Amino acid sequence: MKNLNQQNESLSGEKVNLATTVECVDDSTLNTEQRELLQDLLDRYHTEVARENPQLDNLPMPFGCKPVPGFREEFICVRGGGKVWGFVGHNIEGNVLNETRLFVDPAHRRKGLATLLLNELVAVAQKRALRMIYFYNLTNGGLASVKHFEERIGNAGRIGLRFFYHKRVVAIVLEDEIGCSAFEERRTLLPCFHGYDDDVFVVDASGNHIFTNYGRLLDMNSGYWCCPFGYRHPDLDRIMTAGYFSHLFGYLHPPALSLARKLCKLSGMARVGFNTSGSSVIDEAIRLAWQYAAIRHGRDRKIIVSLKGGFYGSSATALRFAGLDIRCSDGRRYDYAHYLPDDDIGRKIDPFSVSLNPLEELIKEECLEGKIAAFVFEPILGVRGARVLEKEKLQAMMQTCERDDIVTIADEISTGLGRTGELFAHKHYEVVPDIICLGKPITNGMFPLAAVLFNDKVNSIFDEHRDSTPSDFLYGSTLGGHPTACMIALKVLDLLQSETTLRSIGELSSILVNKLVEFQKAYRVIRRIHGMGLMLGIELPNSVIAREVQLKLRKSWISCIPEGRIIMLMPPFTLTEEQASYFLNALNRVLSEVSARGVE
Numbered sequence: 001m002k003n004l005n006q007q008n009e010s011l012s013g014e015k016v017n018l019a020t021t022v023e024c025v026d027d028s029t030l031n032t033e034q035r036e037l038l039q040d041l042l043d044r045y046h047t048e049v050a051r052e053n054p055q056l057d058n059l060p061m062p063f064g065c066k067p068v069p070g071f072r073e074e075f076i077c078v079r080g081g082g083k084v085w086g087f088v089g090h091n092i093e094g095n096v097l098n099e100t101r102l103f104v105d106p107a108h109r110r111k112g113l114a115t116l117l118l119n120e121l122v123a124v125a126q127k128r129a130l131r132m133i134y135f136y137n138l139t140n141g142g143l144a145s146v147k148h149f150e151e152r153i154g155n156a157g158r159i160g161l162r163f164f165y166h167k168r169v170v171a172i173v174l175e176d177e178i179g180c181s182a183f184e185e186r187r188t189l190l191p192c193f194h195g196y197d198d199d200v201f202v203v204d205a206s207g208n209h210i211f212t213n214y215g216r217l218l219d220m221n222s223g224y225w226c227c228p229f230g231y232r233h234p235d236l237d238r239i240m241t242a243g244y245f246s247h248l249f250g251y252l253h254p255p256a257l258s259l260a261r262k263l264c265k266l267s268g269m270a271r272v273g274f275n276t277s278g279s280s281v282i283d284e285a286i287r288l289a290w291q292y293a294a295i296r297h298g299r300d301r302k303i304i305v306s307l308k309g310g311f312y313g314s315s316a317t318a319l320r321f322a323g324l325d326i327r328c329s330d331g332r333r334y335d336y337a338h339y340l341p342d343d344d345i346g347r348k349i350d351p352f353s354v355s356l357n358p359l360e361e362l363i364k365e366e367c368l369e370g371k372i373a374a375f376v377f378e379p380i381l382g383v384r385g386a387r388v389l390e391k392e393k394l395q396a397m398m399q400t401c402e403r404d405d406i407v408t409i410a411d412e413i414s415t416g417l418g419r420t421g422e423l424f425a426h427k428h429y430e431v432v433p434d435i436i437c438l439g440k441p442i443t444n445g446m447f448p449l450a451a452v453l454f455n456d457k458v459n460s461i462f463d464e465h466r467d468s469t470p471s472d473f474l475y476g477s478t479l480g481g482h483p484t485a486c487m488i489a490l491k492v493l494d495l496l497q498s499e500t501t502l503r504s505i506g507e508l509s510s511i512l513v514n515k516l517v518e519f520q521k522a523y524r525v526i527r528r529i530h531g532m533g534l535m536l537g538i539e540l541p542n543s544v545i546a547r548e549v550q551l552k553l554r555k556s557w558i559s560c561i562p563e564g565r566i567i568m569l570m571p572p573f574t575l576t577e578e579q580a581s582y583f584l585n586a587l588n589r590v591l592s593e594v595s596a597r598g599v600e
Contacts, residue, residue, distance in 0.1 A: 008410065009049055015259075015568070019499055021077075021080065022078055022079070022080040022113070022116065023079050023080070024076055024077070024078060024079075024116060024117065024120045025076070025077055025079050025421055025449075026074070026075070026076065026077075027074070027075035027076075027077055027087075029267070030077065030079075030084065033201075034077075034079065034082070034101060035083050035085070036434075037083060037084040038075065038077060038084050038087060039552045040102075041084065041086065041103055041105060042087070042089075042101075043283045044103070044105075045101060045103040045139075048103075048139045048141075049139055052139055052140060053137060053168065053372055056137055060396065071122050072091055073089045073099070073101075074089065074090060074091065074092075074116060075087050075088070075089045076088050076089075076120050076121060077363065078104070078113045078116060078117060078184075080108075082156050083121075085104060085105045085108040085113055085497030086102075086104035086105060086108065086113045086114070086117060086203075087101075087102075087103060088100060088101065088102050088103075088117040088118070088120070088121050089101045090133075090396050091203045092128070092130070093206045093207070093209075093211075094204045094205065094211065094231075094232060095129075095130050095131040095132070095203070095204045095211075096130060096131060096132045096133070096134060096159055096204055096206075096211045096216070097121065097124070097125050097130055097133040097134065098134050099134065099136060099561065100121070100135045100136070100141045100223060101131055101133055101135075101136075101137075101147070101508075102114060102117060102118070102135060102145065102409070103136065103142065103249070104117075104141075104145075107301060107363070109141065111430050112433065114142070114145035114148070114149070115149050115152060116144070118145070118146065118149045119149070119392075121133060122161065122172070123164050125174055125198035126174060126218075127152040130174060130331060131203045131204055131211075132171060132172065132174065132203050132204065132211055133171070133172040133174070134169070134170070134171055134172075134211075134215060135169065135170040135172075135393060135449060136168070136169055136215065137168055137169075137170075138168045138169075138170065143165075143168060143170070144511065145164075146163070146170050146172075147163075148165045148221065159163065159328045160174060160176060160571075161173070161175065162175060162255055164213040166214055166215065166555075167555075169214070169215045171212070171214070171215060173203060173213065180375060181592040186329070187326075188529060191300075192447075194273065196544075200212050200213060201213055205219070205223075205231035206231050206232045206577060207230050207231060207232065207574070208230045208571075208572050208574055208575055208576075209231075210223075210559060214554060215557050215559075216557060217554065217557050217558060217559040218557060218558045218559065218572070218579055218582065218583060219276070219559050220559060220560045220569055220571045220583060221559055221560060221561050221568070221570055221571075222441070222557060222570050222571060222572045223445045224440075224561070225238050225382070225414050225419075225440050225441070225570045226440045226441055226444070226445030227441070227444050227445040227572060228417070228419070228441045228444065228492075228496075228572055228573045228574075229305075229444050229492070229495060229572060229573060229574055230572045230574045233249060233444065233495075233574075235491055235495070236444055236446060236488055236491055236492070239484070239487050239488050239491055240446055240447070240484065240488060243483075243484045244483035244484050244487055245483060247588075248477075249476075249478050251577075252482050253485060253486075255483045255484075255486035255487045255490065256274065256481040256483065256486045257516075258486070258490060259272075259274075259486040259490050259493075260272040260274075260491055262389075262490065263438075263451060263453055263493075264453070266493070267424060267436055267453050268432070268455070269436060269453035269454055269455050270451070270454065270455050270456045270458075270459045271453070271454055271459045272451055272453050273451065273452045273475055273476070273480075274427055274449065274450070274451055274453070274476075274480040274481030274486075275449075275450050275452070275476065275477050275480040275481075276448040276449065276450060276477050276479050276480050277448060277450050278413035278414075278437065278440060278450050279441030280450060280477060280480075281413075281437045281438070281439060281450040281451060281452040282376075282409075282411065282413075282437055282497065284452045284475055285374075285376075285435045285437050285452050285454075286304060286374060286376075286409070288407070288435060288452070288454060288458055289304070289373045289374035289407035289409065289435070289458075290302065290373050290374075290586050291461060292340070292373075292457075292458050292461050293373040293374075293407070293459045296405065296461075297370065297405070300370065301370065301371055301372065302345050302348075302373060303347055303368060303371050303373060304346055304347070304372075304373060304374050304376060305344055305346075305347045305348075305349060305350075305362065305372055305374070305375045305376070306346065306347075306348055306375075306376045306377070307348065307349060307350075307360060307377050307378065307381060307389075308348040308350040308351070309350075309381050309383065309384035309387070316467075321402070321512060334474055340424075347362060347366070347368075349361075351377075351381075351390065351393055351394070355390070355391065355393075356393065356396060357396040357397055357400060358393070358397065359375060359396075359397040359400050359401070360396070360397070360400050363400070363404075369404070370404075372404065372406050373406070373407060374406060374407040374408070374409055375397065375401050375406050375407070375408050375409065376409040376411060377389070377394065377408075377409070377410060377411065378410075378411045378412075378414070378415060379394075379410065379412065379415050379420070379425035379426045379428065379429060380414075380415050380425060380531060380535055381533065382414040382415070382535070382563070382568070383563050384563070384564075384566075385530055385537035385539060385563050385564065385565075385566030385568065386530040386531030386532075386535050386536055386537030386566070386568060386569075387530050387531075387537070388530065388532055391428070391430070392436050394429045394431060395430070395431055398431045398433075406484050407434045407435065407458065408431075408433040408434045408435070409434065409435040409436075409437065410424070410425075410426045410433035410435070410436045410437070412424055412425060412426065412436050412438055413437055413438060413439035413440055413450070414535070414570075416436070416438050416441075416534065417438065417441045417442060417492070417493075417496055418441075418496045418501065418502070418505060418533075418536055418573065419441070419533055419534060419535050419570070420530065420532050420533035420534075421506060421533035421534075422533075423496065423497075423507050424436065425468075428532070432455075434454060434455050434457055434458050435452060435453065435454045435458060436452075436453040436454075437450070437451075437452055437453075437457070438450060438451045438452075438453065439451075441492070442489045442492060443485050443488040443489050443492060443501065444488065444492055447482065447484055447485040447488055447490055448479060448482075448485065449480075449481070449485035449486070449489055450480075450484065450489075450522050459468075493494060497577075501573055504573055504574070505506060505533055505534055505573055508534060508571065508573070508575055508577075508580060509532070509533050509534055509536075511577065511580050512534075512536060512569065512571075512584070513529070515584045516536065516538065517528045517529060519587070519588065522591075523591045523592070523595045525541065525545065525591060525594055525595050526538060526539070526540065527538060527540065527541065527592070529540040530566065531569075534571055534573065535569075535570055536568075536570075537563070537566040537567065537569070538566060538567040538569070539565060540566070540567065541565065541567050542565050543562065543564050543565045545565070545594065546564065546565045546566065547562055547566055547591055548594065549562070549567055549587075549591070550562050550567065552590040552593065552594075553586060553587065553590055556589070556590070557585035558583055558586055
């Protein structure tokens with residue numbers, strides 16, 4: 001039990017004159033009459049929020065006012081004279097106090113009760129070693145109370161809390177050794193290419209949501225395409241926390257052997273090599289193709305043909321043959337190829353040109369017979385906005401490769417492992433590559449792992465002419481094939497092969513695609529809908545509008561990423577129908593707002 005005067009004195013040295021002793025108690029200690037008073041306060045809270053935020057009235061919690069089944073909430077109540085005067089309610093998700101609601105009876109406001117409740121809530125969060133407290137849908141009075149609380153803490157010289165305000169959402173970050181105390185020093189960190197949201201940081205993630213200083217965001221990116229089963233998946237978490245043992249570079253261990261065997265069985269490939277990133281296995285695949293070409297045909301075969309608009313990683317090898325030519329949200333164009341050596345090894349072909357066989361056309365135009373080592377393709381061009389290749393064209397180009405003994409490399413780092421509805425996206429095209437590169441989702445984003453799989457044709461260079469031809473291949477990285485990573489990947493493959501997962505991908509894809517097609521008919525701002533499965537793209541007139549749509553969706557607590565003028569949708573396979581509906585309703589509102597300006 002705490003006296004209100006003592007509590008406020010500890011915060012700022014000021015005393016509040018109040019005759020009645022006030023205590024903060026858990027709702028489990030309330031009697032029947034007090035519980036009825038608490039319910040009355042909850043109803044009044046909803047009425048006040050709905051009056052000040054009418055658009056939230058019919059939206060379900062967590063972001064609206066309408067309770068949903070399964071929402072479990074704990075309450076800290078202010079009790080005085082046997083009556084309940086106010087409450088702060090919350091649930092716990094991951095390392096966050098989430099969906100926190102604050103309300104004090106208007107008759108007892110200006111008595112410091114909100115400050116008392118907030119201080120008690122912070123104490124609960126600190127005791128449980130949580131990282132963040134969220135308040136959504138604050139009333140005007142509630143918002144003023146939080147700001148007053150921040151001011152009182154500052155006056156008292158109390159540190160360890162950071163407050164972020166976004167309209168009626170407040171995020172309070174509890175600073176610790178992994179908190180946000182160094183947020184202003186973010187320029188000491190080298191960013192990946194260019195930041196999508198350099199004013200946003202993430203402190204935790206759970207289910208299909210990420211917890212940020214902007215609020216809890218529904219993640220329609222699957223952790224930038226890496227987390228098809230969301231965050232804190234219980235089966236995967238158990239493996240991650242149990243682990244196996246520290247990695248011993250160069251030694252065999254059962255998890256790696258089991259994963260290699262399973263990948264070979266599922267893909268029809270002969271051999272697997274492990275590394276730690278998509279860029280690294282693309283590099284290994286290209287070097288495998290060069291080595292195969294050198295052994296089979298001599299060292300004149302150096303050219304690597306890739307698809308225009310494809311992205312094959314940030315390693316020097318990938319940038320040499322494919323470059324990285326991108327347009328940013330401000331309209332500027334960056335081409336990173338000029339930073340690299342001048343070796344003329346790369347050629348790009350446009351799979352969406354009028355040519356029936358762009359590869360054959362390139363060979364004839366540039367006299368490249370006997371000079372191409374490999375053809376690299378993404379079954380669906382991710383960075384180009386989920387653009388789907390034409391089946392007949394890809395089959396024709398693969399036939400050219402088979403005729404000329406060109407090694408074919410399927411970059412399935414983003415498209416593989418169920419994203420398109422098939423375990424491997426190239427199966428949609430009825431083609432069989434020589435090499436498959438896997439990455440992003442293979443460990444659900446929980447541990448660095450990537451794999452290069454190759455067939456008997458490529459594997460033959462390690463078995464033939466060993467005495468007369470140098471066929472040793474320098475391969476690997478220190479942590480490639482880590483035991484824990486391989487164990488997680490084995491479980492991911494089990495989850496991917498379950499009927500529940502495959503059915504979910506198909507059902508979610510139908511829901512999203514059908515609704516997006518409706519939006520395309522209703523809003524001329526949508527140019528096209530691209531993709532398949534749960535790899536979709538909404539093409540808009542330009543990158544500026546795409547960025548606007550992204551930012552408006554974030555205000556509705558949704559995270560998505562634009563690739564140029566295309567909004568990419570790569571939701572987790574665990575997205576619920578309710579969450580899909582929430583996203584589609586928010587997208588509908590945003591498209592309506594943009595279209596109302598006459599944007600076409």
